[in-house]
Amino acid sequence: MKEDFKVERAEGRAEAEGRGEVRISNDVLAVITGIAAGEIPGVTGMAGGFVENISEKLGRHDLRRGVKIEKQDDTVSVALYISVEYGCRIPEAARQLQVKVKEAVENMTDLEVTAVDVHVQEVVFPAKKRDDASGSRREGRDD
Amino acid sequence: MTSTLPRRGDEVETRGERTGASLGLSSFLRGLLLGGVAAAFLGFQVGDYLSRRPVFVFDTGYGSVRVSREALESIFVGGIEAATDVVAARVRVRRKRGRMRINLWLYLEHDASVEDTVSGAVSILYSGMRDLGDTDVPPVELVIEDITRI
Numbered sequence: 001m002k003e004d005f006k007v008e009r010a011e012g013r014a015e016a017e018g019r020g021e022v023r024i025s026n027d028v029l030a031v032i033t034g035i036a037a038g039e040i041p042g043v044t045g046m047a048g049g050f051v052e053n054i055s056e057k058l059g060r061h062d063l064r065r066g067v068k069i070e071k072q073d074d075t076v077s078v079a080l081y082i083s084v085e086y087g088c089r090i091p092e093a094a095r096q097l098q099v100k101v102k103e104a105v106e107n108m109t110d111l112e113v114t115a116v117d118v119h120v121q122e123v124v125f126p127a128k129k130r131d132d133a134s135g136s137r138r139e140g141r142d143d
Numbered sequence: 144m145t146s147t148l149p150r151r152g153d154e155v156e157t158r159g160e161r162t163g164a165s166l167g168l169s170s171f172l173r174g175l176l177l178g179g180v181a182a183a184f185l186g187f188q189v190g191d192y193l194s195r196r197p198v199f200v201f202d203t204g205y206g207s208v209r210v211s212r213e214a215l216e217s218i219f220v221g222g223i224e225a226a227t228d229v230v231a232a233r234v235r236v237r238r239k240r241g242r243m244r245i246n247l248w249l250y251l252e253h254d255a256s257v258e259d260t261v262s263g264a265v266s267i268l269y270s271g272m273r274d275l276g277d278t279d280v281p282p283v284e285l286v287i288e289d290i291t292r293i
Contacts, residue, residue, distance in 0.1 A: 047195075077206075083214075086221045090210065090275055091203070098205035115206035121195050123217035 024109050026071065030064035033078055036104040037067075040097045042088030047081040047121035066121075076105060077115040083122040094118040198238040199275055210275060212236050218275075219245070222267040228255035229264070230293050243272075244284045253292045261287065 037043055046066025066081035078101055084093055098116040105113050197209035216234045223232040233248040245268060251260055265285060272283065 086217065091201070091208065094208040095203045095205065098203060102205060117206040118208045119195075119197065120208065120210045120214045122211065123214045123221070125217070125221060 024111070026069040027064055029069045029071075029076060029078075029105060029109065029111075030067040032104050032108055033067045033069070033080065033101050034063035034065065036100045037080060037082065037097055040093060040100060042085050042093040043097060044083050044085050044124045047083050047119075071111075075112045075114045076109075077117070078105070078113060079117045079119065081119045081121050083124050084120055086123050086125045090120055094120070198236055198243065199272075201275070212238075215275075218271055219268055222271050223247075223249070223264045226260065226263050226267065228252045228260050232264070234268075238281075242282045242284055244286065246286045246288050248288050249290045251290060251292050255292065257290055261290070 034046060037046065048062075048065040068079040068081075070077045070079075080097065080101065082097070084090060097118055101116050102113045105111060194213040195211045198212045198215055199210040201208055215236050219234040219236070220232050223229055223234070228251055229249060230252060231250040235246040237244045237246075247264065247268075249260065249264060251257065268285065269283070
């Protein structure tokens with residue numbers, strides 16, 4: 001029965017009218033959140049834990065990194081662990097991030113987002129960011 | 144066909160046999176090495192956890208914003224080091240019982256005016272705190288630990 005579909009590994013849920021259930025996994029919500037977070041100016045990236053940092057160093061880019069989703073019935077609360085660029089106004093960037101994530105998740109999944117908690121874990125200096133990208137920490141200092 | 148296995152009562156020549164003392168020492172050293180690695184890993188994890196604990200929290204209506212100790216220290220250091228006559232700065236932030244304690248180490252140019260630089264650094268600290276949140280800045284205890292001319 002194709003119409004009576006279910007996705008087993010799912011925790012978020014959206015009702016499809018009379019044709020069964022659509023369940024959206026927490027991983028999908030985390031990916032939506034991660035992509036939305038990347039679009040905010042001033043947010044340089046997501047801050048992961050020890051294991052996530054190691055897998056990032058090994059070249060595995062995970063969009064769920066630094067995102068925690070908690071679901072209760074049809075509501076979702078999101079916790080984001082981010083790093084920001086030095087000089088950006090954190091209250092403004094955080095507010096933009098919260099609005100963007102709330103809109104993205106609600107538009108795409110029809111779930112209600114009750115809270116988006118932002119954890120600013122580190123501040124990245126522009127020079128450091130540039131050095132990291134080029135793979136050299138001493139670039140520009142030897143001149 | 145003769146068997147090469149020793150029989151009971153045969154004298155068996157052994158080479159490089161390890162005594163109980165050497166066995167004990169090697170296992171002790173191995174344990175010490177493993178213990179050291181485990182302690183270093185644990186220490187790193189605890190340090191990482193402590194540096195990422197929030198020290199500044201405010202609410203925007205959509206949820207809370209929590210700024211970690213490491214982030215706050217980076218903001219302060221960046222602001223102070225951008226000032227003229229400051230070669231380097233080190234800041235340590237602690238939050239205890241609703242108060243914020245900031246320890247400051249300043250490294251200045253050899254001909255810098257200490258009064259001007261310190262007052263500039265202090266105003267940078269306070270303006271940095273005000274810029275962070277729309278809510279009230281918690282009471283701050285500022286301790287200037289050291290000023291060094293370089």
